[in-house]
Amino acid sequence: MPEPVIPRPEKLPVGVAGLGLMGTSITACLLAAGHPVTAIELKAERRATARRRLSALLTEMSREGLFRGSVKGALDRFQASGDVARLEGTGLVIEAIYENLEQKRELLESIEAIVGPKAPIGCNTSAIPISLLQQSARNPKRILGIHWAEPAHTTRFLEVICGKETSPALARRVVAQARYWGKEPTLVRRDIRGFITNRCFYALLREALYLVEQGYATVADVDRSLRNDLGYWITFAGPFRFLDLTGIPAYDAVATDLFPELSNAKEVPAPLRRLAKAGAKGVANSRGFYKYSHGQAERWEKLFLEFSYRIRALAQDYPEDVGDRPQRRPKRKPRS
Numbered sequence: 001m002p003e004p005v006i007p008r009p010e011k012l013p014v015g016v017a018g019l020g021l022m023g024t025s026i027t028a029c030l031l032a033a034g035h036p037v038t039a040i041e042l043k044a045e046r047r048a049t050a051r052r053r054l055s056a057l058l059t060e061m062s063r064e065g066l067f068r069g070s071v072k073g074a075l076d077r078f079q080a081s082g083d084v085a086r087l088e089g090t091g092l093v094i095e096a097i098y099e100n101l102e103q104k105r106e107l108l109e110s111i112e113a114i115v116g117p118k119a120p121i122g123c124n125t126s127a128i129p130i131s132l133l134q135q136s137a138r139n140p141k142r143i144l145g146i147h148w149a150e151p152a153h154t155t156r157f158l159e160v161i162c163g164k165e166t167s168p169a170l171a172r173r174v175v176a177q178a179r180y181w182g183k184e185p186t187l188v189r190r191d192i193r194g195f196i197t198n199r200c201f202y203a204l205l206r207e208a209l210y211l212v213e214q215g216y217a218t219v220a221d222v223d224r225s226l227r228n229d230l231g232y233w234i235t236f237a238g239p240f241r242f243l244d245l246t247g248i249p250a251y252d253a254v255a256t257d258l259f260p261e262l263s264n265a266k267e268v269p270a271p272l273r274r275l276a277k278a279g280a281k282g283v284a285n286s287r288g289f290y291k292y293s294h295g296q297a298e299r300w301e302k303l304f305l306e307f308s309y310r311i312r313a314l315a316q317d318y319p320e321d322v323g324d325r326p327q328r329r330p331k332r333k334p335r336s
């Protein structure tokens with residue numbers, strides 16, 4: 001199928017709804033790609049601080065070689081408002097408001113009333129089926145999932161999800177557009193709750209919580225095992241490539257015995273429920289599966305960001321497919 005023709009980012013004004021954690025990093029990514037961006041945010045304080053927060057992200061992207069333009073020039077292409085009517089004239093809208101079906105539906109209704117009938121409207125939901133968001137839409141064909149991973153200005157992940165009614169041609173256009181954003185997008189052809197990565201991650205999370213809850217291992221031991229096994233190869237190869245690399249028959253034999261014994265609990269396991277009920281938010285409020293001093297929590301956040309730039313660079317040296325001949329890899333200076 002021929003690649004769809006898509007506009008250069010400078011020619012495609014984008015609307016973003018919500019300037020929280022994700023809306024801000026999504027906006028930074030879009031500005032770095034060259035789009036003019038209009039953001040809608042209900043909270044005045046978040047609108048007032050948006051330029052400062054975006055400036056910090058864009059400066060960091062420049063330092064890491066992900067953005068080559070001027071930070072001021074990028075910010076000149078940005079405006080924030082509390083009024084959804086300001087999205088008029090945008091050719092693509094991405095919503096990143098709370099994970100709440102009713103609130104997202106209500107917002108989609110008001111966006112549809114403002115933007116042109118052909119403009120795609122992408123929902124950055126973690127797990128709400130896109131078909132449910134389409135149910136009350138005027139033109140459900142142009143509604144699709146555009147699922148980013150935080151920090152959205154550095155990660156190469158993007159899932160483009162077709163709901164029951166989404167136009168496949170429109171979804172392919174968004175996939176092509178996303179290459180300008182530095183992404184390696186995937187297309188989810190049929191809508192399913194949680195899409196790809198969240199379905200797989202939550203299956204792993206349930207099993208990890210089960211092992212802890214049943215006393216087989218501590219939180220730290222589960223973390224250490226997964227970091228040093230899964231963590232060693234998952235950026236290099238997905239599970240199917242990994243099976244090809246390490247031999248298939250053994251996995252068939254192990255799965256025969258192991259699958260019936262894996263947790264298939266329907267309830268949220270107690271260790272997670274207890275923490276959530278007690279108000280633990282992880283490093284955000286220094287309370288989680290581990291204890292943190294304020295300084296430690298800040299340091300974890302910084303290290304996570306630093307790591308995400310480094311792993312991005314490493315992954316790009318090892319593309320998801322290889323030709324018949326060895327490729328010359330750019331030499332990287334090891335960091336001190």
Ligand SMILES: NC(=O)c1ccc[n+]([C@@H]2O[C@H](COP(=O)([O-])OP(=O)(O)OC[C@H]3O[C@@H](n4cnc5c(N)ncnc54)[C@H](O)[C@@H]3O)[C@@H](O)[C@H]2O)c1
Nearest residue numbers: 018019020021022023040041042096097098099125126150
């Ligand atoms: N945080 C993550 O790592 C992550 C990853 C992938 C997907 N998501 C999804 O992205 C969405 C946003 O998550 P977040 O973590 O950025 O949330 P957040 O709470 O940080 O931000 C949401 C923002 O939306 C604003 N808002 C709410 N209703 C609005 C409206 N009608 N119009 C304009 N602004 C409105 C809020 O004021 C807030 O600033 C959620 O659906 C979440 O599930 C989050």
